[in-house]
Amino acid sequence: MSTSGARRVGRPRAAQRPDSGLAPRAELLEAAAELFTTKGYAATTTRAVAERAGMRQATMYHYVSGKEELLADLLESTVTPSLTLARALLADVDRPAEGRLWELCRRDVELLCGGPHNLGGLYLLPEVRSERFAGFHAVRAELKDAYRQLIADTGAGSTLAKGELSLRTDLLFGLIEGVILVHRSDPERSVAVFAAATADAALRIAGC
Structure with a gap:
């Protein structure tokens, strides 16, 4: 029997949509x-x-x-590339810490603001505080600690008391994540210019 007109077995799509090439x-x-x-x-x-x-x-x-799994994956996608970069920058001890800190700030802002969707805005969801998103909170905490280590390695940071270092880390990290709201107010602003200006401001917070 001919199968040329037979219906293909598989998971049907609900509607026709241009093939994106994505899995x-x-x-x-x-x-x-x-x-x-x-x-x-x-x-x-x-x-x-x-x-x-x-x-x-x-x-x-x-x-x-x-939905929760999708949200968890999206949240982690806003942190893991910056964490990978932060680990590499921490290991690159031959470079001045100020330059490494500036680069991490710039690249982190570009990641948060450079995509087609403002995924950083998802940080503000009340649901994100639940235990279901522990993986996101863990990688975010590691990234924040990398910022702390880079601040401590700078000339200014090396003279800070523990409490002052913690405060400056909180302020700097808050600035980086705060770009989410600033970017949302003017999404047409050049991300590259915005990222560089934010990195400059971050180094001033660090005392550099």
Whole structure:
């Protein structure tokens, strides 16, 4: 019997959508990023994420457990590249600490503000405080500690008492994460210029 007209077996897509070339999980993350940052996390249903990704809701659960997993992955994606860079900069002891700190600040701001969606804004969600997002909080804490170590390695930082070093780390890290709100107020601003200016301001906070 001819099978030329037979229906292909598989997980059908809910609607036709241009092929993005992304794997299904990446497609879901992209859809979630768009919807969470434009419609809001609480207002976005798993059905809406699945439909935006061009698949059925039941199919989505083959790849992710639900909205929380998508949000956790998106949050960690805003930190892990900066943490990788921070580890490399901490190991590069032949370079002046001031330059390494400036580079981390600049690159971190570019990561938070440079994508198509303002993922940094997801930090402000009340849901993020729950234990479900412990992985995100762990990598964020490690990144903050890398900032502390780089500040301590600078000429100014090496003279700070422990409490003062902790305060300056809090202030500097708060500045970096605070760019989320500043960027949202003027998304057309050049990210490269914004990142460099923020890094300059961060070094002044560090006392450099």
